[in-house]
Amino acid sequence: xxxxxxxxxxxxxxxxxxxxxxxNYSYGGTVNLFWYVQYPGQxxxxxxxxxxxxxxxxxxxxxxxxxxxxxxxxNLRKPSVQWSxxxxxxxxxNAQSGGYNKLIFGAGTRLAVHP
Amino acid sequence: NAGVTQTPKFQVLKTGQSMTLQxxxxxxxxxxxxxRQDPGMxxxxxxxxASEGTTDKGEVPNGYNVSxxxxxxFSLRLESAAPSxxxxxxxASRPGQGASYEQYFGPGTRLTxx
Numbered sequence: 423x424x425x426x427x428x429x430x431x432x433x434x435x436x437x438x439x440x441x442x443x444x445x446n447y448s449y450g451g452t453v454n455l456f457w458y459v460q461y462p463g464q465x466x467x468x469x470x471x472x473x474x475x476x477x478x479x480x481x482x483x484x485x486x487x488x489x490x491x492x493x494x495x496x497n498l499r500k501p502s503v504q505w506s507x508x509x510x511x512x513x514x515x516n517a518q519s520g521g522y523n524k525l526i527f528g529a530g531t532r533l534a535v536h537p
Numbered sequence: 538n539a540g541v542t543q544t545p546k547f548q549v550l551k552t553g554q555s556m557t558l559q560x561x562x563x564x565x566x567x568x569x570x571x572x573r574q575d576p577g578m579x580x581x582x583x584x585x586x587a588s589e590g591t592t593d594k595g596e597v598p599n600g601y602n603v604s605x606x607x608x609x610x611f612s613l614r615l616e617s618a619a620p621s622x623x624x625x626x627x628x629a630s631r632p633g634q635g636a637s638y639e640q641y642f643g644p645g646t647r648l649t650x651x
Contacts, residue, residue: 431577454637465541465627466580466642473637512579516637522587523634524570524595529579 424449424517426528434534435503443498443531445487445513454516455496456525457487461509469511472496483507508535538563541643543628549649550618558613558646560628568631569611570595570640571603573624580627586611587634618650 425448435441447455457469470481477489487498496513513528541562550556562569567588572580582595586605600622602614611630615622625647629640 426579428579456639458642465644466629468639471637471639522585522593523568523631523638524582524585525640527572527580529577 424515424519424526426513426515426526428511428513428528428531430531431529432532432534434536436536437505438502439535441498441500441503441507441533443511443513443533445496445498445528446494447496447513447515447526448494449515449517449526451518453489453491455487455489456514456516457481457485457496457498458512458514458527459509460512460530466512469498503533503535505535505537507533509533540564541628541630541641543626543643543646545646546644547647549651550615551651552619554618555614555616556618557615558626558628558648559610560612560643561610562628562630562641562643563609564630564632564641565608566630566641567608567633569605570629570631571601571611571613572627572629573597573622574627574645575624583613583626615648618648620650622648623650624648 427446429444454473456471458466472479514525544559570585571583584603589608628643
């Protein structure tokens with residue numbers, strides 16, 4: 423079955439700490455992966471996406487993610503977090519079913535960054 | 538461009554009442570989606586419309602119906618609301634069915650059913 427697992431449900435960091443959020447997926451087809459961010463009270467916004475080529479993908483606001491096919495992983499990283507990175511982060515995989523493409527989302531990781 | 542808009546932003550219903558959540562996008566996207574977001578469960582797909590004139594069930598369709606009124610608008614209807622439908626509802630759109638396309642989300646509707 424198609425699924426996305428985000429193992430860290432809550433992460434608390436101090437400013438300037440490094441961040442890595444785990445994402446593992448289960449999908450047998452061509453892999454297209456996404457990270458979305460939801461700031462408090464706001465809608466989801468795209469951080470970055472992978473669909474082919476360089477497995478290290480750079481996104482907005484200094485975030486990056488690495489696609490490791492052998493590990494079925496797409497972990498999100500940032501070298502130095504800021505208070506403004508406090509948000510919930512969702513990993514998603516595109517899955518095809520019945521000829522249509524849909525996004526399957528993980529449960530999300532809530533990040534709190536303390537000054 | 539306003540992007541994806543949703544109305545209302547907040548709604549309180551009593552068990553058994555009905556209502557329709559409205560969604561519109563002005564990006565000329567072909568595909569539209571309805572999700573519900575519950576704590577610890579991420580976003581779960583309720584219904585989607587791959588293109589104008591088509592709708593399909595997602596992961597959690599029970600208790601909901603949808604209408605793709607035209608290319609711009611995709612509404613979600615609760616015929617008889619239940620407390621289990623208390624959630625935040627997000628509408629999203631996507632340019633087409635290409636697998637690498639991202640989805641664009643609306644601001645959400647926070648629904649409480651008492």
